[in-house]
Amino acid sequence: MDYSKKRWSILIAACFINLCVGSMYAWSVFAAPMAAHLGQLNGIHLTPADLAIVFVVGNSVGPITMITGGKINDTFGPKVVIFVGGLMFGGGMFLSGLATTVDSLIVTYGLVLGLGLGMVYGSTISTSIKFFPDKRGLVGGLTTALFGISSVVIPPIAAAITAEMGVVAAFKIIGAAFTIIVCGSAFFIHKCPDGFKPAGWTPSKTQASVQSNDKDWKEMLRSPTFYVLICLLMCGAVAGLMCIALASPLAQRMIGMSTAAATAAVSTLALFNVCGRILAGWLSDKIGRINTLTAACALSIIGLYLLYLAGIGEVTTFYVGISIIGVCFGAFMGVFPGLTADQFGVKNNSVNFGIMFSGFAVAGYTGPTIMRNVFGATHSFKDAFLIGIVFCVAGLILTYIFRIITKKSKANELAASQ
Known part of the structure; x- marks a missing residue:
């Protein structure tokens, strides 16, 4: 075939x-x-x-x-x-x-x-x-x-x-x-043959390394890279899940939108989420996965800060903020399947990505919980966005830790081969 x-x-x-x-x-x-x-x-x-x-x-x-x-x-x-x-x-x-x-x-x-x-x-x-x-x-x-x-x-x-x-x-x-x-x-749907390469494609040195870098879930869990990445996924997803879970109440309580207008805001967030997945996935093939996620963390900080500033009647500020959050959340969802395969190989990627995805499940609980608790304590969502910014800053730091670990790993592999 x-x-x-x-x-x-x-x-x-x-x-x-x-x-x-x-x-x-x-x-x-x-x-x-x-x-x-x-x-x-x-x-x-x-x-x-x-x-x-x-x-x-x-x-x-x-x-x-x-x-x-x-x-x-x-x-x-x-x-x-x-x-x-x-x-x-x-x-x-x-x-x-x-x-x-x-x-x-x-x-x-x-x-x-x-x-x-x-x-x-x-x-x-x-x-x-x-x-x-x-x-x-x-x-x-x-x-x-x-x-x-x-x-x-x-x-x-x-x-x-x-x-x-x-x-x-x-x-x-x-x-x-x-x-x-x-x-x-x-x-x-068919099973992909081991070592499959599409016709006419010659992998680069980095891609060839990925092709032969298959780790099972036990080996993945022994890698410090896994813990950096799962924490990065959690930190990156929190901001989006904070807003996705409560987009309509945010629009109504913070900005004073009608129910119909708030529904439009929910659709806008969903649309930018989808666009972010495709755009970031494509971009990560060009500039690298971790560079794309670094940009997503930085932009999320801007988006959350705009939401923090938005008040009654400030529809434009709210829409810009919510759109940025949608794109950045989509970036994490779109890039992480490929990033997991890059780091731990494709042979066992179904299991490995399933384990990695548990970081998203943690974020799915953490984000909405932050919003509910902050609103319950202050009757406002604003302080929750500041907490979200802290998670994004932590995500930024994790992208640089990832680079350090990857650089050391490559240096060790090079030394071992000489």
Whole structure:
């Protein structure tokens, strides 16, 4: 099989799959009608906030199956992982339409769907990167961008179905459709042959080193580089997750926007997040991964400071700040799959990236928690942006520590070869 040509159809299938599974982030559309539905069934009063635990669980369990599914993916290939993950993801969505209590919704949407998402997402990204050693940054950006753009495309569709047929039908229809699409697309995904090189591509010395630098997860955990990178991912993601989790309340409480205007701000943040993934992925192939992330940390400081300055009626300042944060958050999401492969090789990248992605899960808890605690203590979000700036400064420092460690490692390798 000519994988040099086939890899493009594999990439398209992976992007299409990620567009489907990114629909998990349509939860905000389901939350209110599902709270009303479950409240009526059980004769109790429920609010969307009472169902927040469902999304938290779904967002937290992904790394578990990214790691375990990654082992299967690296050993047997991605087809079976994506197929099973697609059954779990779509099945969890469908079964959520049958949920009658909050606990059952936690199981269907939180656990089953969330675990399925981890299997699919980790496999599509890792497989795509293996097939494109010449364009790791761009491909990492594209595959994560399609996952991110789902948060823009799917919610209006889900909202329309919910308004027309009810939330129960929406869960069932979307779940059934995505089961068919993801599981069907799995048959277009192939395992990348070991040592694959696209036709006409000659790796540079650095790229050749990466090709032969395969480490398993145990060797990765023994490397100081891993701990620098996972901390860098956490620090870089905190700023974005602070704003993404509460973009609408930020716009309304800080700037005085209407609900409709705040919704537009949420869409703007999502759009710049997607653009950042593609742009930074492409840029990292040109100027280097760590240089791109250094720029993202520096720009995040500017974005957070603009949000700190923004007050009632200062719409332009708010939009510039939120757009910068979106681009920089997208940069971290787009660059890190390729950076992980660069540092620890592609052979075991499914497992390695799954472990690395746990830094994102930590940030997913830390960012929103900072916002809630600061608002609870001061009735304002402003001080939270200053804390976010501290994380970004720490990220900047970590990029320079990474350079020092990498330089010493190369010097030691050179000395050992002489």
